[in-house]
Amino acid sequence: MMEVPSVRPLIFCSPLRYVQGPDLTDRLADELESVGLSGPALVVAGNRVIGLLAPRWAESFASRGWVHRVRVFGGECTQHEVEQIVLESESLQAAVLIGCGGGKVLDAVRAAAAARKVPFVSCPTVASTDAPTSALSVIYRNDGSVDSSIIHKRNPDLVLVDSRVIAHSPPRFFASGIGDAMSTWYEAASATASNSPTMRGGRATAAAVALARLCRDIVFADGVEALDDCRHNRVTPALERVIEAATLLSGLGFESAGLAAAHAVHNGLCALSQTHSLLHGEKVAFGTLVHLALEQTVLPTLERSVEIDRLAHFFIQIGLPVTLEELHVPDLDASRTTIAARATIPTETMHNMPFHVDASMVSAAIVAADAAGRKAHATTRIGL
Ligand SMILES: [Zn+2]
Structure with a gap:
C-alpha cells in the first residue's frame, strides 16, 4: 500500500466533560468539582438568564462553601467586553470563569479565561449555535460586524447543558x-x-x-x-x-x-x-x-x-x-x-x-x- 503523503497529523479536540439533562443547573458546583475545579468563580450572563438562574447558582456554590460573583454581560462580544471580564475576574481572583447564555456570552468569557489562563466552563442556555464546546471566540466590532476569530489553546473544561432551560428558551x-x-x-x-x-x-x-x-x-x-x-x-x-x-x-x-x-x-x-x-x-x-x-x-x-x-x-x-x-x-x-x-x-x-x-x-x-x-x-x- 502507498504511504499517506500528508505530514499533517489527525487532530481531534473536545471539552473535558459534557453533561446534558434537565435541571443540571442545580448541580453546577458538583459538576465543577467532578473535573477538579473549585471557586472563586465568576459567572457572566445576560439579565434574563441571571433573573432565571442566579438563585440556583448561589445555592449550588453555597453547598460547597465556594465564593462566586455574577457579572452582567455587556451584550456584544467585543474586545472591550473581554477586557472588562478579565478585569473583574482579576479583582475576584477567580479560579474559573463560567459563561451562561448564548454564543456571544460564551465567546467573550472563553476569550477572557484564555487571557487569564484559567479554566472556562460553558453553560449554554439556548441551543442556538455550536459555540459551547469549541475553543473558538468570534470577536465583533461595535457596529456588529465580525472583527476576528481566535482559536484558543483549550476547549472548555466543562460544558453543562440544562435541557429544561433550553426547553424554556425562545x-x-x-x-x-x-x-x-x-x-x-x-x-x-x-x-x-x-x-x-x-x-x-x-x-x-x-x-x-x-x-x-x-x-x-x-x-x-x-x-x-x-x-x-x-x-x-x-x-x-x-x-x-x-x-x-x-x-x-x-x-x-x-x-x-x-x-x-x-x-x-x-x-x-x-x-x-x-x-x-x-x-x-x-x-x-x-x-x-x-x-x-x-x-x-x-x-x-x-x-x-x-x-x-x-x-x-x-x-x-x-x-x-x-x-x-x-x-x-x-x-x-x-x-x-x-x-x-x-x-x-x-x-x-x-x-x-x-x-x-x-x-x-x-x-x-x-x-x-x-x-x-x-x-x-x-x-x-x-x-x-
Ligand atoms: Zn456556526
Missing part, C-alpha cells in the same frame, strides 16, 4: 441552532474532500466526520418535532437528541472536521447591516444553501439538486430564511457583491471548498440559492 433560538447544526456535515464533507486543515490545524479524524454526518441525520429526523417541543417547553427524547446534535455533535464536527462555504457566506452576510437583527444560525442556513449551490455549479449532480430542494423545504418547516428577502437583503448586484467579496477574503473558510472559488462564483450561487428558496416556498404554498 423557539427562534432553537430553530437557529438547527440551522447552524445543519451546515456541519456539508462543510465537513467539503473541507475533508479538499484535505484542508481543520480549525485545530490537523486532518479530520473519521470520528469527527462521522459525528458531523450523525448531526445532520438527527436534525433532519427530529428537528421539526424538537422545535415543537421547545415551543411547548417540553423536555422530550427528540428535544434531547436535537440539543445534543446542535451543541455537542455540531461543535465537535465543525472544530475537528472543518468549515467551508456556509460559514464564509454567514460572515459575508454580516457585512450588511440589514442582517444584524438575524441570528447566527439563520444566516448559516442560507449559507448552507449557497454552499450546495456552489458545489452544484462546479460538480452538478441530480442527488445534489434533490438535496438543495430537501434542505430548502426543511428550513421553511423550521422557519429559517431561505431567500434574500427573508434575510432583509435587497436583491441587488451591490448586496451580492458585498457578501461575496467578504466571503472570499483570503483568510475565509470559503477556500476549504474542494475547488477554487472566487467572488463572482459566490455571487452566482447566492442567486441560485435564493431561486431554490423561492421555488421551495412556492411548492410549499401549493402543497407539493
Whole structure:
C-alpha cells in the first residue's frame, strides 16, 4: 500500500466533560468539582438568564462553601467586553470563569479565561449555535460586524447543558441552532474532500466526520418535532437528541472536521447591516444553501439538486430564511457583491471548498440559492 503523503497529523479536540439533562443547573458546583475545579468563580450572563438562574447558582456554590460573583454581560462580544471580564475576574481572583447564555456570552468569557489562563466552563442556555464546546471566540466590532476569530489553546473544561432551560428558551433560538447544526456535515464533507486543515490545524479524524454526518441525520429526523417541543417547553427524547446534535455533535464536527462555504457566506452576510437583527444560525442556513449551490455549479449532480430542494423545504418547516428577502437583503448586484467579496477574503473558510472559488462564483450561487428558496416556498404554498 502507498504511504499517506500528508505530514499533517489527525487532530481531534473536545471539552473535558459534557453533561446534558434537565435541571443540571442545580448541580453546577458538583459538576465543577467532578473535573477538579473549585471557586472563586465568576459567572457572566445576560439579565434574563441571571433573573432565571442566579438563585440556583448561589445555592449550588453555597453547598460547597465556594465564593462566586455574577457579572452582567455587556451584550456584544467585543474586545472591550473581554477586557472588562478579565478585569473583574482579576479583582475576584477567580479560579474559573463560567459563561451562561448564548454564543456571544460564551465567546467573550472563553476569550477572557484564555487571557487569564484559567479554566472556562460553558453553560449554554439556548441551543442556538455550536459555540459551547469549541475553543473558538468570534470577536465583533461595535457596529456588529465580525472583527476576528481566535482559536484558543483549550476547549472548555466543562460544558453543562440544562435541557429544561433550553426547553424554556425562545423557539427562534432553537430553530437557529438547527440551522447552524445543519451546515456541519456539508462543510465537513467539503473541507475533508479538499484535505484542508481543520480549525485545530490537523486532518479530520473519521470520528469527527462521522459525528458531523450523525448531526445532520438527527436534525433532519427530529428537528421539526424538537422545535415543537421547545415551543411547548417540553423536555422530550427528540428535544434531547436535537440539543445534543446542535451543541455537542455540531461543535465537535465543525472544530475537528472543518468549515467551508456556509460559514464564509454567514460572515459575508454580516457585512450588511440589514442582517444584524438575524441570528447566527439563520444566516448559516442560507449559507448552507449557497454552499450546495456552489458545489452544484462546479460538480452538478441530480442527488445534489434533490438535496438543495430537501434542505430548502426543511428550513421553511423550521422557519429559517431561505431567500434574500427573508434575510432583509435587497436583491441587488451591490448586496451580492458585498457578501461575496467578504466571503472570499483570503483568510475565509470559503477556500476549504474542494475547488477554487472566487467572488463572482459566490455571487452566482447566492442567486441560485435564493431561486431554490423561492421555488421551495412556492411548492410549499401549493402543497407539493
Ligand atoms: Zn456556526
